[in-house]
Amino acid sequence: MASSDRLRPGEKGKIDVSVDIRGRLGKITKTITVYTNDPVKPATTLSVRMNIKDRAHLDRYAAGEIFGDKCRGCHVDQGKGKAGWDLFKADCFMCHNAGTNTSLTGMSKKPREYLRKAIREGVDNTVMPGWEETNGGPLDEGDIESLVDLISR
Secondary structure (H helix, E strand, C coil): CCCCCCCCCCCCCEEEECCCCCCEEEEEEEEEEEEEECCCCCCCEEEEEECCCHHHCCCCCHHHHHHHHHHHHCCCCHHHHCEEHHHHHHCCCCCCCCCCCCCHHHHHHCCCHHHHHHHHHEEECCCCCCCCCHCCEEEEEHHHHHHHHHHHH
């Protein structure tokens, strides 16, 4: 639904779009066609990309809840006994995958001490919890250093 059915040349408006996501998961793209009275370009197509998460992740959880019974099967237990890339792939990749601003490439630009602190204590105002055992997480100092080494290379 548009903010107005008529806009003068150069005027801006707002378009509200609703998408039925029932039964959909992952990345999807929807297109919206805007028709105008412009004789040169009577229609413009807009694309909207979105990432639809499964029901279990629609609710906002406190960062530390990832270590609880409800979440740990996917987010913690897979990495037990692993280090470096295997640990990252098992427990970190699902949140820090390619295409996010916190991908390996993006994180590799951070100083090592920042990475250590972020993994140990979490990152304020994000869903990243502190993964160190003293913060309720499953990682010891060796695990953390293996991740810092992987990210920093």
